[in-house]
Amino acid sequence: MLTIDAKNVDFYYSDFHALKNINLEVEQNKVVAFIGPSGCGKSTFLRILNRMNDLIPGTRLTGSVLVEGQDIYAPGIHVDELRKKVGMVFQKPNPFPKSIFENVAYGLRVNGVNDKTFIEERVVESIKAAALWDEVKDKLKKSAFALSGGQQQRLCIARALAISPKVLLMDEPASALDPISTAKIEELIYELKKDYTIVIVTHNMQQASRVSDKTAYFYLGELIEYDETTKIFTNPQHISTQNYITGRFG
Amino acid sequence: MKRFLEKLVEGALLLSGSITSITILLIVIFLFKEASGLFNSPVIEEGYVLGLNKANPVKDLNSYQIKQIFDGEITNWDEVGGKEEPIEVVRLSDLTKYYTEEELGASFENIPSKASELTSKHAGIILFLPKEYIAKNFNGTLLNHETLRPGDFFGGKEWYPTASPSAQYGLLPLLLGTIWVSLGAILLSLPFGIAVAVYLAEIASMRVRNFLKPLIELLAGIPSVVYGFFGLVVIVPFLQESFKLPVGETALAGSIVLAIMALPTIITVAEDAMRTVPRATKEASLALGATQWQTIYRVIIPYAKSGITSAAVLGIGRAIGETMAVLMVTGNAAVIPHTLLEPVRTIPATIAAELGEASAGSGHYQALFALGCILFLITMVISISIEFISKKKYN
Numbered sequence: 001m002l003t004i005d006a007k008n009v010d011f012y013y014s015d016f017h018a019l020k021n022i023n024l025e026v027e028q029n030k031v032v033a034f035i036g037p038s039g040c041g042k043s044t045f046l047r048i049l050n051r052m053n054d055l056i057p058g059t060r061l062t063g064s065v066l067v068e069g070q071d072i073y074a075p076g077i078h079v080d081e082l083r084k085k086v087g088m089v090f091q092k093p094n095p096f097p098k099s100i101f102e103n104v105a106y107g108l109r110v111n112g113v114n115d116k117t118f119i120e121e122r123v124v125e126s127i128k129a130a131a132l133w134d135e136v137k138d139k140l141k142k143s144a145f146a147l148s149g150g151q152q153q154r155l156c157i158a159r160a161l162a163i164s165p166k167v168l169l170m171d172e173p174a175s176a177l178d179p180i181s182t183a184k185i186e187e188l189i190y191e192l193k194k195d196y197t198i199v200i201v202t203h204n205m206q207q208a209s210r211v212s213d214k215t216a217y218f219y220l221g222e223l224i225e226y227d228e229t230t231k232i233f234t235n236p237q238h239i240s241t242q243n244y245i246t247g248r249f250g
Numbered sequence: 251m252k253r254f255l256e257k258l259v260e261g262a263l264l265l266s267g268s269i270t271s272i273t274i275l276l277i278v279i280f281l282f283k284e285a286s287g288l289f290n291s292p293v294i295e296e297g298y299v300l301g302l303n304k305a306n307p308v309k310d311l312n313s314y315q316i317k318q319i320f321d322g323e324i325t326n327w328d329e330v331g332g333k334e335e336p337i338e339v340v341r342l343s344d345l346t347k348y349y350t351e352e353e354l355g356a357s358f359e360n361i362p363s364k365a366s367e368l369t370s371k372h373a374g375i376i377l378f379l380p381k382e383y384i385a386k387n388f389n390g391t392l393l394n395h396e397t398l399r400p401g402d403f404f405g406g407k408e409w410y411p412t413a414s415p416s417a418q419y420g421l422l423p424l425l426l427g428t429i430w431v432s433l434g435a436i437l438l439s440l441p442f443g444i445a446v447a448v449y450l451a452e453i454a455s456m457r458v459r460n461f462l463k464p465l466i467e468l469l470a471g472i473p474s475v476v477y478g479f480f481g482l483v484v485i486v487p488f489l490q491e492s493f494k495l496p497v498g499e500t501a502l503a504g505s506i507v508l509a510i511m512a513l514p515t516i517i518t519v520a521e522d523a524m525r526t527v528p529r530a531t532k533e534a535s536l537a538l539g540a541t542q543w544q545t546i547y548r549v550i551i552p553y554a555k556s557g558i559t560s561a562a563v564l565g566i567g568r569a570i571g572e573t574m575a576v577l578m579v580t581g582n583a584a585v586i587p588h589t590l591l592e593p594v595r596t597i598p599a600t601i602a603a604e605l606g607e608a609s610a611g612s613g614h615y616q617a618l619f620a621l622g623c624i625l626f627l628i629t630m631v632i633s634i635s636i637e638f639i640s641k642k643k644y645n
Contacts, residue, residue, distance in 0.1 A: 050537060057456065084539035094530035097553055107538035110548065156534070163539060 001069055003028045003167060003197040004049060008063035011044060013056065018044050020221045022063075026167075026214075031189060031198045033212035033229065035205065037244065040218040042201050046169050049199065050086040051079050068166060084111060087165035091172040093152035095144035095159075100127075100136050103144045103155055107163040122162055130158035131188050150181025157188065161196075168192065170200040174207065186211050205245055209233045217241045281626060284619035288403065291613035293396040294415045299384055300393040301369050301377035308332040311393060313402040316416035319376060327374060335374040342379055358383075366390065378415050398613065403620060409584035409595070411604065411614040419617040421624065423584045427501065427594030428625075430587050431576060432569040434505025435512060439569075440562055442509070443516030444551075447561075450517070451524035452546055463521070470514035478578030481507035486579055493591055499581030502590040507575045512565040519564055523557020524550055563636050567629055573598040597621045 004026035011019035019041045026032050034042035047053045048065060051072060064071050072082050084107075095103050104123040113119055123140075127133045132154040136147070144155055153173060160168060170189070174182040189198060189211045202208050208215055209229055216226040217238075225232060225241045236242045243249055293313045294300060300316070302308065308330055311319070318324040319337055327335045345354065345361065348368055354360050362385035369377055369390035377390070384392070398419065406420020446466075450459050482499075485506050490498030527550050535545040551558065573596075581593025582603065601618050608614040 052533060052537065055533070055536070080536075080539045080541050083537055088533075088537040090530055090534065090537075092530060094528070094534045096531060096534065096549060106535070106540075106548070110535070110538060110540035110544045159534075159538065 001028075002026065002066070003030075003068060004199070005066040005069075006045075006048075006063070007066075009045075009048065009065060010062045011041075011048060011053070012060045014058040018221055019048075022223045024216060024223060024226060026197060026199065028197050029193060029195075030213045031193050031200065031211055033208035033215045034199065034201045034218060035203075035208050035215060035244070036218035036224075037249065038203075041221045042216075042218045043171055045218070046171055046199060046201050049167070049169055050083050050088055052088065054079060084163050085165055086167045086169060087160035087163065088169045089153070089156050089160055089171065089173045092176050093149055093156050095147075095152050095155055098144060099141050100144050100147070100155060101140040104159050104162050107159060111163060123158075126158040126162040127155075129161050129192070130154045131184060131191070132158055148181070150177045150184060153177060153181065153185060154188065157185075157192075161192075165196065167197045167199065170198065172201050172203060175203060182207070205233075205247075217244065219244070278626065281619060281622050285616060285623045287611070288419070288613065288616040288620045289398055289400060291398055291616060293398055293402070294378070294393075295417070296612070298378060298380055298415060300415070301365070301375075301379065301384065301388065302391045302393065303369055303373050303375050304390055305373055306332055306335075306391065309391065309393075311396070313398060313416045313418060314406060314408065314420070317408070317410070317413055317418055320378070320415060337376060338372050338374045340368065340375055340377045342383070362388075403617070407586060409600070411608070411617065417613060419613065419620075421621070423586045424595055424597045424600050424621065425624065426586055427580070427584070428570060428596040428598075428628075430501045430590060430594055431504040431508060431580060431596055432566060434502060434590055435508035435569040436562070436566050438505060439509035439512045439516055439565055443513050443561065443565065444520055444558060446513070446517045447520035447524060447558075448546055448551075451521045452542070452550065463518075466514050466517050469510075470518070474511065474572060474575045475578070477507050477511050478575035481575060481579040489591075495591055497581060497593060499579055499593055500591050501580060501587055501594040504576045504580040504594070504596070505590065507579050508569045508572055511572060511575060512568045515568060516561045516565040519561035520554070520558045523554035523561070526557070527553045559636050559639070563633055566632055570625065570629060570632075571598055573602045577602055597625050 002025050004024070006022055006024045009019055009022040010017070022045060024045075034046060036042045044053065048061065049067070049072075053059045053061075061073060065073055067082070067086060071077070096106060098106070101123055104126050105119050108119050108122060124133070127136060132151060135151055136155075139146070144152060147155060153176075157173070174185045177185065186207060189200065192198060200208075200211065212229045214227065215229045215232040217224045217232065217236075217240075219240055225236060225238050227237075232241065233245060236245065293311075293316065300311070306327065308327060311330060315324065315330050319330070320339055322339075324330060325337055327333055327337055340348075345364065345368070349364050354364060361379075361383045365377060365379055365383055366385045366387070366389045369375055369388070403419050403421055405422065406418060407422050408418040408420045409423050410418035450462060454462065481503055485503050486498035488498070489495065489500060489503050531549060531553060532545055535549045536542075540548065576596050577599040580595065580599065582595045582599060583593035584595045584600070585592075587594045601621055604614070605618050608618055
């Protein structure tokens with residue numbers, strides 16, 4: 001079964017036709033990178049996958065998006081249940097103004113987990129999975145704002161992992177970070193692939209080629225090309241894709 | 251030229267800043283200076299003295315005791331630390347009970363000697379006379395140099411500035427009245443105000459918000475006397491009816507009117523604070539599967555906590571300092587309240603109502619300024635303590 005299966009998706013911000021007839025499938029435990037110039041719709045499409053665009057008034061979607069076989073835009077779907085299954089990491093680290101521990105425990109708590117020992121175990125596991133444990137193990141009670149940007153972003157990943165999602169959406173997760181933190185995040189993505197299906201939006205071509213199995217190139221609201229990453233970067237079928245990845249525009 | 255202009259602007263800013271600070275300082279100094287005279291003012295009416303029999307061991311009466319003696323509430327000297335002896339109150343007018351008009355003299359020239367004689371004869375006497383009727387060789391003890399003690403003001407249970415011979419400047423009824431009314435107001439308006447702020451900031455659609463917000467802000471501009479009138483015409487009769495009270499002008503009526511008045515401030519400030527919560531933080535919560543309500547009470551309210559506390563402080567400040575509306579609906583009885591359904595009188599209402607009739611420099615006048623100081627101290631303590639609390643939680 002496909003983890004994500006989008007069929008004939010059209011998306012509008014009021015009058016603006018932001019995505020045009022997108023068809024895209026993602027298999028389990030793969031990393032898919034979305035690339036394309038600014039405003040091409042890649043972030044919009046990412047946010048469709050956990051219905052984050054619902055928060056913006058005046059948006060409209062046609063077509064269907066299936067996550068693990070279930071149409072997430074069908075009536076009667078609980079958005080909070082969906083978002084439990086499809087976690088998200090944002091462009092800028094956005095920890096809560098709480099302690100490191102509470103940041104990671106938050107997702108569990110809002111989902112009704114009260115078992116103290118379970119929460120503790122899960123928090124430690126998640127922080128370890130996000131490769132942050134050695135740096136924060138002595139200061140779990142400290143404010144999350146005391147961490148560096150890269151650490152905060154890994155904390156946000158740990159936070160997303162704590163509720164055991166199936167899919168992890170990453171919206172340019174390393175764009176606000178220094179090269180060393182970026183390298184750590186990329187390494188982490190590679191590790192996480194074993195357990196999660198990952199969709200990552202990136203502006204960084206090298207990053208896309210390093211971390212992803214498949215790459216989707218968006219341009220002006222259309223999905224121009226979607227194929228194995230190696231193929232996209234060595235032998236693109238469209239001239240537009242080629243121009244973009246070779247840096248001629250974008 | 252440009253540099254000169256910048257210096258000029260900088261100077262002007264510095265000047266306005268220092269003028270403001272100096273003004274505030276001057277107001278505070280003025281307030282406390284006027285108030286400090288209170289404890290130098292005599293316990294009994296200016297120009298009068300109290301005389302006791304020489305054998306009476308009582309040398310010291312406080313303001314409240316004097317009032318009770320003259321009101322007939324204390325009738326025996328043993329109640330104020332003296333011997334077992336009934337108290338005999340003698341005012342100037344009472345002298346005619348003891349002496350005929352001939353004895354006192356055509357132009358009362360004999361009063362000093364007769365008063366002296368009377369005092370020496372009656373063991374339980376307390377004589378209250380103007381100073382000029384006291385003979386040089388007065389045969390008794392005089393209690394004329396007593397000044398008001400801090401205890402009479404801070405611990406005084408009665409506010410009765412026109413009482414004779416000893417005016418009562420007891421803080422307690424007014425302080426408690428203020429606290430009851432303000433506390434009631436804040437208990438009513440804070441939950442309601444925060445609820446409306448949450449609704450406006452997070453739930454209401456753009457259209458509803460754009461309609462409601464200016465409307466609420468408009469409420470803040472209505473003069474307080476209009477609120478008072480509204481309270482008098484609507485809330486007071488309503489309370490009287492629904493609680494079957496003899497009078498509807500109660501602390502509760504004051505609380506309700508104040509709550510309505512404080513709402514716009516609380517709503518506006520709290521809503522602004524909640525709207526400063528970054529979109530990214532809200533999205534982070536929602537992306538973790540939190541519902542909208544969970545996001546509101548677990549992320550938005552904690553994030554906006556300092557803004558909400560300042561909303562509360564501003565609301566309390568308004569409630570404590572508000573004068574006119576409260577004056578109109580609380581019934582203005584300066585007695586210590588036991589329930590919210592009794593008439594009370596607040597500190598600001600007392601100042602507003604009585605300053606006009608208090609002669610400048612009198613004890614009454616100084617007592618009103620002392621009330622002003624108390625009000626100032628209360629608001630200061632509240633804002634400092636809340637600032638302290640919110641800072642502590644933030645770290």
